[in-house]
Amino acid sequence: MNHNSGYDLDVLVVAPHPDDAELGMGGTIVKLLHEGWQVGVLELTNGEPTPHGSPEIRAQETAAASAAMGLAWRQNLDLPNRELEATLDARRKLAEVVRVSRPRWLFAPYWEDAHPDHVAATKLVEDARFWAKLSKTDMQGEPFHPERIYNYFCVHLKLAPQPDFIVDISAHWPAKRTAMECYQSQFIMGRDPGPPSFIESLEMEAACWGRRIGVKYGEPFACREPIGLKSLDRLI
Numbered sequence: 276m277n278h279n280s281g282y283d284l285d286v287l288v289v290a291p292h293p294d295d296a297e298l299g300m301g302g303t304i305v306k307l308l309h310e311g312w313q314v315g316v317l318e319l320t321n322g323e324p325t326p327h328g329s330p331e332i333r334a335q336e337t338a339a340a341s342a343a344m345g346l347a348w349r350q351n352l353d354l355p356n357r358e359l360e361a362t363l364d365a366r367r368k369l370a371e372v373v374r375v376s377r378p379r380w381l382f383a384p385y386w387e388d389a390h391p392d393h394v395a396a397t398k399l400v401e402d403a404r405f406w407a408k409l410s411k412t413d414m415q416g417e418p419f420h421p422e423r424i425y426n427y428f429c430v431h432l433k434l435a436p437q438p439d440f441i442v443d444i445s446a447h448w449p450a451k452r453t454a455m456e457c458y459q460s461q462f463i464m465g466r467d468p469g470p471p472s473f474i475e476s477l478e479m480e481a482a483c484w485g486r487r488i489g490v491k492y493g494e495p496f497a498c499r500e501p502i503g504l505k506s507l508d509r510l511i
Contacts, residue, residue: 284348285312287378287421289369290429291359291396292322293337293351294458297344299429300382301451302444302481302494305344309447315348315376316341319369319396320356328460339457344450348376359391361398367414369403374416381424385497389431400424426497438495439502441484443511445491448481 286307290296296304296316307314318337323330341349352372354365373381383400384393401424408420428436444451455462455474462473469475484493488511504510 283313284315284376284378286314286380286382287373287376288314288316288382288427289396289400290316290318291384291390291392292320292356293318293333294322294340294455294461295384295393295429296427297340297451297454297458298477299384299427300442300494300496301344301454302447302492303427303442303496304346305447305450305454306442306444308345313348314346315350315378316346317349317369317372318351319354319365319399320359320392321351321353322356322461324356325461327464332460336458336460340454343454343457357392359395359399361395361402365399366402366406369399370406370409371415373403373407373421374414374419377416377419378421379423381421382496383424383426385426385428385430385436386499387430387432387434393429393431397426423498423500426499428495428497436495436497438484439498441488441493441495443485443488443490443492444481444494445485448478448492451481452478 288296288300288304304314321330322333352368381400381404383397386397388394404421404424408418410418452474466473471479481492484495485491487493
């Protein structure tokens with residue numbers, strides 16, 4: 276079911292690397308899918324090299340994580356990991372994906388981060404959103420402008436996020452955890468087993484955000500633009 280008539284995707288989550296979408300908003304992705312939304316995830320790079328990974332391993336892990344979430348639409352733009360920049364060529368490639376997939380909303384990493392790839396990814400999403408609406412161009416697809424960009428927190432910087440809203444993912448934490456555990460090369464191998472383990476620390480963090488809104492688990496989000504509400508009846 277397409278939740279919003281006129282769009283091929285309701286939501287396109289843009290991630291710098293495989294696993295960033297799961298870390299930042301895996302519970303929300305599962306929640307939206309269960310509610311009938313059309314959700315896609317686009318990685319900008321393959322995330323390699325890493326100490327325990329390889330392109331083949333990361334591809335297998337990504338496929339397993341997608342299956343765990345029930346995600347059918349997932350692509351990779353194959354831009355250079357560790358050297359991601361908001362270049363004109365990268366902007367064009369991403370704008371073409373937007374023009375073809377026509378998502379109502381875009382999700383990008385939070386704009387402040389210690390990882391240069393994450394900062395570049397957010398800049399790239401903002402620039403590509405503008406370019407996607409251009410006419411008189413040889414870019415693939417028809418002119419299109421997503422309504423909103425929302426930002427998920429998947430940060431390497433030890434900051435205290437001040438989110439604009441928190442999504443209740445209590446019913447979907449188990450699926451998010453299963454998806455994250457698919458990335459053995461990133462989150463299990465070579466890491467301090469704890470306690471807490473890396474996955475356990477993420478669960479504690481999700482529980483902390485959940486407590487802020489009176490639920491078991493939550494995921495925080497930010498937005499540079501004002502957030503409009505048609506009704507207050509879905510607020511917690």
